[in-house]
Amino acid sequence: MSKTISGFSKLSKSKKIDWIVDTYFSNAEDAKSILKQYWNTNDKLQQLHDEFIENTITNYYLPLGVAPNFLINDKLYTIPMAIEESSVVAAASKAAKFWLDRGGFKTTVISTTKIGQVHFMYSGDTDKLKRFFQDVKPMLFKDSEAITKNMTKRGGGILDIELRDKTSEIDNYFQLHVSFETLNAMGANFINSCLEQFAKTFKNEALNFDLFSETEQQIEIVMSILSNYVPDCLVRAEVSCPVEKLSDNPAISGEAFARKFIQAVNIAEIEPYRAVTHNKGVMNGIDAVVLATGNDFRAVEAGVHAYASRNGRYSSLSHAKIEDGIFKFWMEIPLALGTVGGLTGLHPLVKLALEMLHKPSAPELMQIVAVAGLAQNFAALRSLTTTGIQQGHMKMHLMNILNQFEANDEEKLKLTDYFKTKTVTHNAVIEALKSLRN
Numbered sequence: 001m002s003k004t005i006s007g008f009s010k011l012s013k014s015k016k017i018d019w020i021v022d023t024y025f026s027n028a029e030d031a032k033s034i035l036k037q038y039w040n041t042n043d044k045l046q047q048l049h050d051e052f053i054e055n056t057i058t059n060y061y062l063p064l065g066v067a068p069n070f071l072i073n074d075k076l077y078t079i080p081m082a083i084e085e086s087s088v089v090a091a092a093s094k095a096a097k098f099w100l101d102r103g104g105f106k107t108t109v110i111s112t113t114k115i116g117q118v119h120f121m122y123s124g125d126t127d128k129l130k131r132f133f134q135d136v137k138p139m140l141f142k143d144s145e146a147i148t149k150n151m152t153k154r155g156g157g158i159l160d161i162e163l164r165d166k167t168s169e170i171d172n173y174f175q176l177h178v179s180f181e182t183l184n185a186m187g188a189n190f191i192n193s194c195l196e197q198f199a200k201t202f203k204n205e206a207l208n209f210d211l212f213s214e215t216e217q218q219i220e221i222v223m224s225i226l227s228n229y230v231p232d233c234l235v236r237a238e239v240s241c242p243v244e245k246l247s248d249n250p251a252i253s254g255e256a257f258a259r260k261f262i263q264a265v266n267i268a269e270i271e272p273y274r275a276v277t278h279n280k281g282v283m284n285g286i287d288a289v290v291l292a293t294g295n296d297f298r299a300v301e302a303g304v305h306a307y308a309s310r311n312g313r314y315s316s317l318s319h320a321k322i323e324d325g326i327f328k329f330w331m332e333i334p335l336a337l338g339t340v341g342g343l344t345g346l347h348p349l350v351k352l353a354l355e356m357l358h359k360p361s362a363p364e365l366m367q368i369v370a371v372a373g374l375a376q377n378f379a380a381l382r383s384l385t386t387t388g389i390q391q392g393h394m395k396m397h398l399m400n401i402l403n404q405f406e407a408n409d410e411e412k413l414k415l416t417d418y419f420k421t422k423t424v425t426h427n428a429v430i431e432a433l434k435s436l437r438n
């Protein structure tokens with residue numbers, strides 16, 4: 001059984017490692033040397049990473065790849081992607097190239113509003129609460145001015161504060177439902193700071209509101225927190241081209257390709273089992289860019305999947321149709337992203353990724369990220385409805401298998417060449433490696 005420990009966070013990094021390796025590993029020295037292998041030789045850089053979180057013992061690498069040739073609103077981009085899944089960057093690059101020759105991607109930001117809520121309990125006369133809210137509302141804005149001053153100067157800030165009655169679902173439950181414009185910031189800290197100030201003002205002012213009885217004065221704040229559901233922070237990405245230009249494979253006509261592709265999308269629109277996997281493919285592209293640009297991929301994931309269920313049934317994020325001989329494939333997706341604040345000014349690779357993307361504003365980044373998602377989804381559906389997914393996947397996975405069996409450079413070269421015309425399976429690779437080694 002594992003041991004418990006108190007005061008772990010106060011130990012030095014080296015003492016933490018000693019405790020971990022002594023507690024969990026049969027070969028403590030080996031474990032320690034693996035952890036140390038991933039330390040950066042630049043002490044300052046290592047310290048920066050150590051201090052991102054608590055109890056850091058080492059760094060966890062993900063490859064940072066790039067997918068070039070993305071034409072978005074007539075501007076070219078090379079998109080940085082941090083991801084471990086072998087086929088994702090290759091698929092994105094392929095889709096970028098495919099659409100480069102067909103007019104590229106078009107995007108529009110539909111809206112950029114974010115939401116935060118103060119959840120509270122009030123037991124008493126609802127009309128009196130409404131009067132109180134009207135009275136206190138200007139004070140909520142005023143008391144948070146120290147927090148909102150800079151954001152307001154730049155054109156953002158608090159858009160509106162509403163009182164919402166949720167008592168039909170939970171007794172005595174109400175909300176301050178607040179909308180924000182956070183410009184180039186993802187805005188989590190800004191929103192949460194505003195909300196906590198609202199909660200303080202709201203609770204304190206209730207104690208002095210003459211119309212309230214003593215019980216009514218006792219508003220209980222449950223919590224104040226932003227929402228990661230951002231259906232009004234929405235971006236649209238699309239591609240289109242004449243149907244006959246859609247296929248670059250002489251074995252399949254543009255018409256046949258489009259028909260099957262649209263069938264696949266329609267299936268994801270009505271079948272949740274398929275929709276989840278379909279959207280996972282979208283998120284392969286989205287998460288990789290979100291991560292590379294130092295944004296919060298958990299927030300994005302939570303918000304996107306909630307959005308995919310907004311009509312009561314989990315459904316496809318993307319859609320496709322043929323209209324007047326033109327194939328159209330598009331997606332509208334909620335993305336709360338930032339290009340200032342958080343990791344964006346701290347992590348050297350994030351800064352580099354943002355510079356590679358022409359230092360985008362948050363709305364520009366929303367468009368780039370949405371394109372990465374749509375491209376990924378296009379690439380997946382294209383493979384699924386033509387060759388099947390495994391051909392490409394296993395080709396990319398070949399290197400992982402070769403590395404697992406410690407193939408040297410020469411073996412890798414020979415076997416990559418050999419498998420150009422063969423089906424890659426785990427067994428086939430082992431057999432081929434064996435015969436090469438004999």
Ligand code: MEV
Nearest residue numbers: 277278280281380381389
């Ligand atoms: C694999 O990571 C993603 C796919 O399963 C997506 C899809 O099925 O559309 C290929």
